[in-house]
Amino acid sequence: MLRSIEWHASRRFRFRMTVAGFAALSILGPHVVQAGCNAPVAVQVLGSGGPVSDDARASSGYLVWIDGEARLLIDAGGGVFLRFGEAKARFDTLDAIAITHLHADHVTDLAAILKSGFFSDRKRPLPIIGPTGSPAFPGMRAYMDALFDARRGAYRYLSGYLDGSGGLAKAEIAEISAKSEKPQKAFANAAFKLSSVGVMHGPVPALGYVVEVRGRKFAFSGDQGGDNPDFTAMIEGADILVMDHAVPEDAGPVEAALHDRPSEIGKLAKAAHVRKLVLSHNMARSLNVLPKNLATIAEHYTGPTVAADDLMCFEPEGDAKK
Numbered sequence: 626m627l628r629s630i631e632w633h634a635s636r637r638f639r640f641r642m643t644v645a646g647f648a649a650l651s652i653l654g655p656h657v658v659q660a661g662c663n664a665p666v667a668v669q670v671l672g673s674g675g676p677v678s679d680d681a682r683a684s685s686g687y688l689v690w691i692d693g694e695a696r697l698l699i700d701a702g703g704g705v706f707l708r709f710g711e712a713k714a715r716f717d718t719l720d721a722i723a724i725t726h727l728h729a730d731h732v733t734d735l736a737a738i739l740k741s742g743f744f745s746d747r748k749r750p751l752p753i754i755g756p757t758g759s760p761a762f763p764g765m766r767a768y769m770d771a772l773f774d775a776r777r778g779a780y781r782y783l784s785g786y787l788d789g790s791g792g793l794a795k796a797e798i799a800e801i802s803a804k805s806e807k808p809q810k811a812f813a814n815a816a817f818k819l820s821s822v823g824v825m826h827g828p829v830p831a832l833g834y835v836v837e838v839r840g841r842k843f844a845f846s847g848d849q850g851g852d853n854p855d856f857t858a859m860i861e862g863a864d865i866l867v868m869d870h871a872v873p874e875d876a877g878p879v880e881a882a883l884h885d886r887p888s889e890i891g892k893l894a895k896a897a898h899v900r901k902l903v904l905s906h907n908m909a910r911s912l913n914v915l916p917k918n919l920a921t922i923a924e925h926y927t928g929p930t931v932a933a934d935d936l937m938c939f940e941p942e943g944d945a946k947k
């Protein structure tokens with residue numbers, strides 16, 4: 626019975642998507658949707674959408690898998706909590722959580738994921754990395770205080786995340802300057818190294834990240850409009866670049882200050898000699914013109930380009946760089 630309901634729900638979803646004019650999605654072909662990633666090192670897209678629910682996707686969120694364990698979560702937008710579970714990721718195995726910026730579609734499920742940790746056996750601290758603030762945005766530390774401060778926090782009942790009390794895993798909060806022009810070390814352990822640099826995202830303090838693991842490089846643009854050459858340099862030769870694809874080529878100046886146009890995406894991927902380009906943070910306004918956007922990107926970058934869907938896994942190909 627349940628199976629049949631799910632099947633009908635799925636069929637109705639596809640029908641509705643077609644009627645809604647999301648024909649562009651059909652050119653994505655069959656999606657490799659799976660729980661977890663089997664490759665020794667891989668990136669999984671938990672949320673491939675943007676801030677509007679009409680793209681039928683979770684908002685931003687990504688996992689780095691190493692030997693079958695989810696070790697790093699980057700961003701936690703709405704819906705990522707659900708996808709985290711669907712991916713069979715476990716709170717216990719996370720070595721760190723890194724947030725690109727504090728727009729709601731990148732961070733609203735952070736509290737939900739931390740709450741789930743209450744039910745885990747985790748005792749070791751959990752590094753949480755994010756940008757410094759500005760007058761308009763809190764920094765990572767102030768954001769965590771707003772959530773978990775024992776007296777004023779919205780979820781003060783989980784204040785143990787700030788001080789380690791109540792058996793909760795203490796959050797080791799690290800702020801990286803959003804104005805950093807050169808790559809900063811954000812986190813490192815025996816398994817991987819995470820570096821970060823400030824990127825331009827309108828007035829929003831924002832970071833781009835690169836993960837180096839076993840000779841591979843996974844890059845995450847976060848949201849950026851107008852490229853920081855130091856981000857391009859930091860991700861040089863990346864095996865995978867997960868890039869925000871949120872606007873059409875004819876985007877107005879406000880949108881283009883927040884997100885790269887397709888031509889800028891293509892130029893960035895080419896300049897950084899990226900091996901594979903994964904388009905994420907997809908929005909209806911970019912998906913509706915996906916063939917056109919892909920063609921524009923291909924005028925500059927001729928490597929493999931994939932428009933991501935939720936739960937897709939990407940593994941590096943070819944030899945690791947020496």
Ligand SMILES: [Zn+2]
Binds near residue numbers: 726829
């Ligand atoms: Zn944003």
